[in-house]
Amino acid sequence: MSIQSKLLIMLLAVSLVSAIVVGVIGFINGRDSLRASAFHQLTTIRELRGEEIQREFSSLQLGVQLDSRNASAVDATTALVDGFAQLQSSTLSADDESKLNDFYAEQFVPALEKRSGNSYSPDAFVPATPAGRYLQAHYTDGRAYDDYDAGLALDDAGDGSAWSAASAQYNPYFKGLVDDLGYEDVLVMNREGDVVYSAYKSVDLGVSMKEEPYTNSALTQAFDQVMRNGSLDEVVTTDFERYLPSLNVPTAWVVSPVGSATNIVGAMAVQIPITQINSVMTGNEKWSAQGLGTTGEVYLAGPDKTMRSVSRLLTEHPKRYAATVVDNGTSPAVAKRIVAVKGTVELQPVDFEGTRRALQGKSGTAITADYTSSDSLVAYAPLQIDGLNWVIVAHMDAAEAFAPVDEFTRNLVISTLALLLIVSMLSLLLAQVFTRPVRRLVDAVRAVAAGDLTVRVPAVAHDEFGDLGRAFNDMSASLRTKQDLIDEQRTENEKLLLTLMPESMAKRYREGEEVISEQHDDVAVVFAELVGFDEYVAALSSTEEMAALNTLVRGFDEAADRTGVEKVRTLRGGYLASSGLIVPRVDNARRAVEFALEMRRVVERFNAAHDTRLDLRAGVDMGPVTSGLVGRTSLAYDLWGDAVSLAYAVRGATTEPGVYVSQAVRDRLADSIEIVAAGAIDTTAGQQQVWRVTGTSR
Template structure:
C-alpha cells in the first residue's frame, strides 16, 4: 500500500504471497526502480518458514554486475573465443537488452556515436548516457532477438543490432518468471578469417600438387636416368622416415651393387629413427607428468621464459592423513600401492573435469582448474573434484584395509605460473589461492572440505555448507571459511570405519578425537595455538608446491 506498491519488487512479493510453498522462488524481470534513481533493477523472492509457519518473505535485488561478469567473461572476450567484435548478451520479451553492450564497456564514445547515427530516439540515447547502462533502454530488433523470444534457437548470418552483418547464434533461456533469450554474435568478416585461411591453404596445396605431378612426369620421361632417380627418391623417403620396402634394381650392374649399399644404409637409418622416436615419446610422456600440454609445447618450441598470469583459478589442496599409521598397519608396499591407485584414479577424475594436477609430493596433492583452459563453472568443478577425492579414499581404505583420510582446502583467485630452472626445471604456481588452500587443508578436520568466502559465493546454491572458523593470513588478516556439510561428512566418516574392525579406536579417529580424549577447554587452547602459528606458516605456503 506504500508509494512503491506498483514496483517490480512489490510484484514479486505478491507472487510469493500467492504461492507460499516451501522452496518456491519468484523472479521478476528488470524494471526502472525509483528508489535507485530509476536505474533498472530485478528482484527475486522466496518465503521464510519457522518450521511449518510462514514468518516472512525474503526479497533480494539481482546483481547486474554479476550477470555482466558472466556474459563478458570478466571482460575477457578474446579469451572466451569472441575475438575483437564478438559479444554475448541477454534480450527480454520487449526486445531490449538485459545486460551491458560490449561497445559501451570498451568504447563509450564510439557506442553513443553509433546510437545517435541510428534510428534510436535521441532522448533514449541521452538516458543511456545519463544512467551509463544499456539495460532496458537499447532496443534489439534483430531477427535473432525476435526468434529467441518466441522460443526458437539457431545459428545463421544476419544483420546485427549495429546494422553490419554478423554470425549470430541464439537460444531461449528456460528461467521461470521471465522470458529472456541469450544471443552470441561476431562480425562476419572476423568469423570468416579461418575459412579464408583454409581456402588459401587449399589453393597453395593444389599448386604444390601440380608441381609434383609435373616433376614426376619429367622423371618418367627420362627413363635412362631411372636407376639414379629411384635411389634419389628412395634416399628422400628414408630421410622422411617413411615405411617403404627396400630398393630393388633388376639389372646386374654397378647400380644393383649401389642399391644394396643404399638398402643397408636405409636399414640403419630406420633403426636409428625408431630409437629416436621411442626416446622422444618417452620424453614427452615424462614431461606431461610434470607440465601441462600447452606449457610443454611452448618449452619444446624453444621458449626460454614461460611465465603466465591466470586471473580466475581454483586451487584444491589435499592433505593425506594417516600414512604413517597405515604403513605401520599393513606395510610400506601395500600403502604405496594404495596411494598409487588413489592418485591414478583421482588424476582420471581430474581429466574428466579439466582439472590439472600441479604436484603430488609426500602427503600432499595439489590440483587446479582454469589454469590453462578457462571454465565458467571452474569452482563447482573444483568442489566436485574434492568430493571425488573423498569417495576414492573411502574405496581405497575398504579395499586395502587402511585408515587414510583427507583434509581438503579450496580457494580461488589469480595466480602466477612459471617454468623455473634450466637443467632441472619445475612448473611452479604461486599466489594467495595456493597459500590459503594449503593452509585450509592443514587446519580442517579429517575427511572435510573447507572453502573460503570467495568459493562459497559461487557454489552455495549447489552444496550444503556450514560456517567454519576463520583463517588467519599474513598481516593479521582474517578470512571467513565454510565447511561442506559437516553432518554429511560425519556419515561419510562412519562409512569409512564400518567393516574395518577398528573398534572404539577407529570411531574416535574418524570423528577427529584421540583414543584418550581431553576436555573441550584443552582442545580449544590447542586450536588457538595452531591459529597463532598460521601467521608464520602463511609466509611459507607459497613454496608449498
C-alpha cells in the first residue's frame, strides 16, 4: 500500500472514530428523550379524551335520570300510557291496514334489506297490538320512513284520540329534549314493554319490545333491568347494537324508569347520539391541531374488539380507507361494508395488542400493529363508564410519531458525513499530486485494452513517471503499426475467401461451423472443358501455360458476370458454374446455356488472338444440388449432386466440341433455342437423351 493511501486511511479513520463516538452518545441520549416525549404526548391525549368521554356519558346518564324524574316526564308518560291503553280497543279500516302493510313491504323492509344485506318479512315489523297499528297508521304511514324531522314536528294527527291529545300536549317537551340536548330519539314504554311514544314516531312506535324481532335486543334487556329493580335511581346504559328500526344502524341507549317511588308507570329510553361521541373522540375532527399529526387518532373499542367511534381515515380519506385496512388484516368484505355505510361502529376490527391489554384492565403504551398500520405507537387504557366495558386507544403511525427521532438521526448522520467529506477532500487533494500521472497511465492502458491504439499520455516530467509515460507511448505506436499490418492482411484474406466461396458460406466458415453445406432445389449446372488445350500448351513453358489459362479463365469469369451465372470452381482445363445457386432465378436453364455459348465465344476470341485451334465442350443439366466446403486444412468449395454428375456425363456424350444439354434443360428451354438430338447416355434412372445447342436464343 502506498504512503498516500496509508495517509488517507489514517486521516479518515481518526475522523470517523471521533465522529462515531460523539454521534453514538448524542444519538442514544437524543433518541431516548424524543421517544419518551412521543409516548408521553400520545398518553396525554388519550387521558384527555378518556376523561372527556367519561364526563360525556356521566352527563348523559345523569341527564336522562333527571329528565325521567321531572313532573313533565311523569305526566307525559302517564297520559301517553293511558291513551295507548284506550287505543287497544280501536280498529283500523281495511284500507288503513292495507296501506300500513304496503308501507312495510314497499318502503321500510326493502331499505332495511338493502342496508343490512339480510332478508326480512314485512309482517314481522307490523305492530301486533291494535293500538300500535292505529298509531302507525296515523303517525308513521303516509311519509317517508326516514323523514325523522317530519315525525318529530308532528304533534297531533287530528284523529281526536286521547293519545293524540297527550301527544299534542307533551310532544313539544320531548322535541325539546331532542333539539336542545342532542338526543337521537326518545322512547316512552309502559310497564309491559310497549313503545307508547317515539319522538320521531318511526317504525318502533307502538311495537312491543317483548315481541319479535325485539325480544333479545339490548334495549329490551335494559328495560327489563330497570323495571325489575323498581328503583327510580336505576339508570342502565347499553352497548351499541344493530337496531332494526334505524335500518340496522348500531344504536346505544340510556334507560331510566319513570314514575314515583311507589308507582313506576313506565320507562324512558334515550338513544345515545353517536355524533356527540364522535365529536369528543375526534376533537371536532381537528386531529392535527391537537397534536395527532396526519395519522394519529383516538378511538373507542368494545368487548367484541370492534370500534365504537368513527375512524379518522374513513372521515378524511374514504377512497383510501378500504385498501389501507385490508392491507393490515381487515376482511375485504368488511372494509367494503364500512365504506358503503360510512361508519366503523361494530364493523372495524381492532383485535390488536393495545385493545387486548386494555380489555384486561391494563393501561400503557406499546409499539404494535393497528388497523391502519403494521407499526404504530399505541397508548391504551380501560374506561370507567357505568354499564359499559369499553376501552380507549390512541395511536399514530410509528414513522410519524418518531419523525423527530429520525430527523435528529438524519442531522447527526449528515453532520458526520460532512466532516468526513471535508477530511476526505483535503486528503484526496494531497494524494492527487502523487497519483495523477499513474491515473493517466492506467486510463491509457485501459483505452489500449479496449482497442484504441492511438492513445498517448503526456510525458513532460523528467522523473520516473515521465520515463514510464514515454515507454508507454513507444509501446502504443508499435502496437498500432502491427495492428495496421494485421488489418491489411485480414482484408486481403477476406477478398481471397470471397473468391473461393459465396459470402453466406464465408460467413459460416468465419463463425467456426464444422460442417457447412446447403441444399438447393432448382439449379442449372454447367460443366465445361477445353478441347485441345493440352496439345496447345505442350510446346509452352509453365509461365506461358499459366498466362494462357488465366486469359481464358478471366474471360469465362467475365462471361459469368454478364449472364448472371455463379462460378463454382476452376480446373486446369475445365470450369464448373451454376445458375440459381446463390441468387434464385426463374430462367436458370436459359442463363446456363447462354453462359456456355458465351464461353465458346471467349475461346473463339482467344483463338483469333493467339492463332490457336482450341474449342470447348460443355454439358448443362438442372435439378437439386448440394454446395459446401470440403476439408478444413485444405479448404475447397464444391458442388455435387445428380445435376452435377449429369452435366458432366452430358459433356462426355460425344467427343465433338459444342454445348450439350440434358432432357430436363431441353424441356425447360422449349423452343427458345435451336437444339438437335446428339445421342444418349446411361444414368442410374435409365438411358437419357442428350441434345446439342445449334443456335442462340430466339
